[in-house]
Amino acid sequence: MIEVEAPDGxxxxFPDGTDRGTMAAAMQKRFAGPSLSSVGADANRTLAQQPEVMDANAGADIAALSAAANPPVPSTMDRIKSAIMGGGTTLANVADQAAYVPAGIRRGLSKIVGLPVDLVNAGLSWTGLPVSQKPVGGSAQLDDLLRLNGAIPDVRPPSTATERMLTRGAEEIGAAALPVGAAIHAGRMGVQAARELPVLARMFVEPAAINPAGFAGKEMATAAAAGGGAAVASEAARAGGAKEHGAWANTADILGAVGGAAGLGAARMVGGPAKDIAQAIFQPDKFSNKNVTEAVVDRIANNADTLPKVEGKPVDTQPLVDAITRGSQVDAVIPGFKDGVADRTGDAGLANLEYGRQSGPSAMRFTARRTENAAAVDRAINRNAPDGNPADLRAELGLERDRRLMDASVQSQNAADDFERATQSLHPVLVGEGRGANIRAALEGASEQARDMLAAAWTPINRSSAHVDMAPLASDFAGVRRGLSTAEAERFRPPEVEIPQRLSGERPVDPPRLDAQGEPVTETIVQPIREVTGLRSALTDASREALTAGRTNEARIIDQHVTALDNYLDNAVPPELRVDYEAARAATVDYHDRFTRPQTAIAQTLDRTEGVYRQPDSAVAQKFVQADEGRIDDFRALMREAGNDERVVSSVRDQILADVRDRKLLDRPDQLRDYLTRYSTILSDQRFDGTRQELDNAAGLRAALTRAQEAETGLVRDLGTPDTPGRGTIGRYLQYGDERSQDALKGVLASNKPGAAMDELLSFVNNDPAAVAGARKSFWDLMQSKTRSNGETTRTLDGTQPWMPNKLKNFLDEPGNAAVAERLYRGDPEHLSNVRRIADELQNVDLRSRTRVPNTSGTAQSISQVLTPETLQSRFYAYKRGQTSLGFMLTALGSVVARRAVRGAQGEAIEKLLDRALLDPELAARLLSEGNPANRAALARTAKTYLGNEASTLTEILTAKPPGEEDPIKDAITKK
Structure with missing residues (x-):
């Protein structure tokens, strides 16, 4: 590729091999006009003196070039047209000039990437070895590659100073972009890892790891300044006649780049103090600089207990930044709440620092924050406050109590009426004497019938003509007598036992006659058999009488004679009367078993003494109405003998009812049912089914009445009445008036099971919404009274008493309170959950108020007067004495004004910023991150990535042509 410098630099x-004539013609066509006016006859002569570069068409081209040196003078119309067209041309030029920025960036990037190859190529060229104009991997080839080997057209070569400066500055930025990007990418390894790199690598990577954006901005600003300095220096060298891309031009370029970067650094150094002075004088209330930030960071770092501090090493505030970033975000739960750094990190040292700040001149800022936070907490909690009226719960409880008491009273009365109706028919009709008389009369009737049957059974015997000898009977009685003692014989032997002896013996026959010995003939005296049966009846009656009277010995002795008589009859009854006799004997036994056995109730009922019944009528009925474990056979005997007699049935029923009433069993349903069970034999008789059912129904009704009465009594006892306090949960709650709803709730909380007690209250009113809301309001009011401050000194500026976080959490966590709250908010749990979350979040805020250590932060510095009278007088007297000049005096006074103004504003700014940082964790995190003492040295360094492009410029110096090898075409075109 052949390069030719145009008149504009x-x-x-041109492609390799292009002849010089073609190049001259092309240059003339492109740069014809005023820009070539400087090309005169000397250039033509120079070309004419080199015929080897001219071809057949060169003469015409040079002639045209010469004609361009003396253009015609334009007319007025031509100037107007030119002005109109110039506006459009200017806009087009702006667009054209803007295109030089990306082109310059691309070229700078190509130069920095291809620098190693270019350096090698330059070294080879310096030794005189032939080298390629576009070595593989060099900047020229890379530039083509970035344009897709020419597929993307390049901008035209810069022809004006603006275009050249834009291109040069953009080249510097493009050259710095690659190392900056590489350093930022490497910085992803982390700050700690970057600090462990070698010194050279650390210079690039550490600031990139600490603050990638800041590093990039700083480096690119330096590169832009270097590019601007190089562009200005190059233009100056060009104006001084230095050859484009020559050694002097490139040297000026390098020095300009270094000077531009240095100028930026100087501007930064000078601009900062100048800005500080201007701020201190004109805007002292908004003063801020790097020193302020670093002083605040140092104050925070030195007070933070959580930061490790190693002697001789700067404190690394990153752990504190991480703690702030990861700390609990209270405002997520409490909108509008602003926590401090101590709250966010839980650092006791920072809490002490805040406590000191809030107790000093900065108290108003912290007081305002407390007021704002108290208001935010109030708003957050009050969003969950219930809208109910505590009186609604009491009103609903009272209404429900009265309703239930009324229902209970009605039920008791209804049960009493039912029981009364059921028991009206359970009164005995007859008294005891009447019941006994009826039973005895019925038994007498049955006994009479039985005696008639017995007499009929003995009639055949009694009417028989048969006679028996009673002498054996008298002998048998005598044998019984011999077995008795004299006393027993004389006291207990009945007189009837002498009858056989009197009715037996011998008597002369009739007519009398003598036997062979001359003795009168006699015959045995016999008696009708009825004499024997009659005697037996008399003896058995006497035995029953003695046994009934309790004369058991007498009855025993009589029974011995009856036994002897029975034995006699067994042998004395003639065979023809044997069957009738056996039947009569059986009838006799049956009769006596049924009616005369002394141990039976029937015999005792019918027993008489001298015609008078031994048992009174009042004692008769109860003999037969016996429990199953008693003499139940007497009842069975009664029912066999007289059960069909209505007098017996009614008397037995009356006796049962009398027993029930005498024992008051109608009022004792359980005992009544036990009675029915014990008397089941009697009541199982079908003749008493109705009685059993009536009694069983009465027992059920009485049990129902008992339950109703007990329920009513229990309700009255537990619920109380409007005049009498109850002993239950509802009754105790209702004993308090509407104005003492909190006292009523305290009673619930003090119960054995507060949750169950509250559930009882709300269930009692069927969870009526108004009642539930009222209960919540009572709970809320009690919670406020227990967990808000109540002192005059704790009021915020707006008069609000702040919540006490620990007391609020303790109140909600107390088991009884928690159980009550869970029940109250069962249907709306998110409100309780919100309050709990707020209480939890508040546990770690306002830590400064919990510290009581001495103030460790000092007080804010006061702002000194920038010029005191003493200062003015001393400077003026020195001037008057001739010790100083007027200029020195004014300069000294100005420096004093600036220094004191900056110092005062800076001190106040430190105090203000410290307070702001303590109250604003995000600001503190930013300050601690940007002003991290461990990062300050790294961030203060400039990596000087712009120097890479200066190395590329250095290669151009190395590859510059030696003197005598200048291009005549270039010289002819550019020479002025």
Whole structure:
């Protein structure tokens, strides 16, 4: 590629092998006009003296070139047209000039990437070896590659100073972009890893790892300044006649780049103090500089307990930044709440620092923050506050109590009425004597019928003509007598036992006659058999009488004689009467078993003494109405003998009812049912089914009445009445008036199971919404009274008493309170959850108020007067004495004004910024990150990535042509 410098200093490239005439013609066509006016006869002569570069058409081209040196004078119309067209041309030129920026960036990037190859190529060229104009991997080839080997057209070579300066500055930026990007990419390894790199690599990577954006901005600003300095220096060298891309031009370029970067650094150094002075004088309330930031960072770092501090090493504030970043975001739960750095990190040292700040001149700022936070907490909590009225719960409880008491009273009365109706028919009709008389009369009737049957059974015997000898009976009785003692015989032997002896013996026959010995003939005296049966009846009656009277010995002795008589009859009854006799005997036994056995109730009922019943009528019925474990056979015997007699049935029923009433069993349903069970044999008789059912129904109704009465009594006892306090949860709650709803709730909380007690209250009113809301309001009011401050000194500026976080959390966490709250908010749990979350979040805020250590931060510095009278007088007297000049006096006073103004404004700014940082964690994190003492040295360094492009410029110096090898065409065109 052949390069030719145009009149405007730009480089025009021609393909290798292009003849000089063609190049001259092309240059003339492109740069014809006023810009070539400087090309005169000398250039033509120079070309004419080199015929080897001229071809057949060169003469015409040179002639045209010469004609261009003396253009015709334009007319007025031509000037107007030119002005109109010039506006459009200017806009087009602006667009054209803007295109030089990306082109310059591309070329700078190509130069920095291809620098190693270019350096090698320059070294080879310096030794005189032939080298390629576009070595592989060199900047020229890379530039073509970035344009896709020419597929993307390049901008025309810069022809004006503006275009050249834009191109040069953009080249510097493009050359610096690659190392900056590489350093930022490498910085992803982390700050700690970057600090462990070698010194040269660390210079690039560490600031990029600490602050990639700041590093890039700083480096690119330096590169832009270097590019601007190089562009200005190049233009100056060009104006001084230095050859384009020659050694002097490139040297000026390098020095200009270094000077531009240095100028930026100097501007930064001078601009900062100048800005500080201007701020201190004109805007002292908004003063801020790097010193302020670093002083605040140092104050925070030195007070932070969580930061490790190693002697001789700067403190690394990154752990504190991480703690702030990862700390709890209270405003996510409490909108509008602004936590401080101590709250966010939980650092006790910072809490002490905040405590000191809030107690000093900065108190108003912290007081305002407390007021704002208290208001934010109030708003956050009050969003969950219930809208109910505590009186609604009491009103609903009272209404429900009265309703239930009324229902209970009605139910008791209804049960009493039912029971009364059921028991009206359970009164006995007859008294005891009447019941006994009826039973005895019925038994007498049955006994009479039985006696008639017995008499009928003995009639065949009694009417028989058969006679028996009673002498054996008398002998048998005598044998019984011999077995008795004299006392027993004399006291207990009945007189009837002498009858057989009197009715037996021998008597002369009739007519009398004598036997062979001359003795009168006798015959045995016999008696009708009825004499024997009659005697037996008399003896058995006497035995029953003695047994009934309790004369058991007498009855025993009589029974021995009856046994002897029975044995006698067994042998004495003639065979023809044997069957009738057995039947009569069986009838006798049956009768006596049924009616005369002394141990039976029937016999005792019918027993008489001298015609009078031994048992009174009042004692008769109860003999037969016995429990199953008693003499139940007497009842069975009664029912067998007289069960069909209505007098017996009604009397037994009356006796059962009398028993029930005498024992008051109608009022004791359980005992009544036990009675029915114990008397089941009697009541199982179908003749008493109705009685059993009536009693069982009465037992059920009485049990229902008991339950109703107990329920009513229990309700009255537990719920109380409007005049009497109850002992239950509802009753105790209702004993307090509407104005003492909190006292009523305290009673619930003090109960054995507060949650169950509250559930009882709300369930009692069927979870009525108004009642639930009222209960919540009572709970809320109690919570406020327990967990808000109540002192005059704790009020915020707007009069609000702040919540006490620990007390609020403790109140909500107390098991009884928690159980009550869970029940109250069962249907709306998010409100309780919100309050709990707020309480939890508040545990780690306002830590400064919990510290009581001495103030460790000092007080804010006061702002000194920039010029005191003493200062003015001393400077003026020195001037008057001739010790100083007027200029020195004015300069000294100006420096004093600036220094004191900056110092005062800076001191106040430190105090203000420190307070702001303590109250604003995000600001503190930014300050601690940007002003990290461990990062300050790295961030203060400039990596000087722009120097890479200056190395590329250095290669141009190395590859510059030696003197005597200048291009005549270039010289002819550019020579002025």
């Amino acid at each position: 730009s480089i025009v490239e």
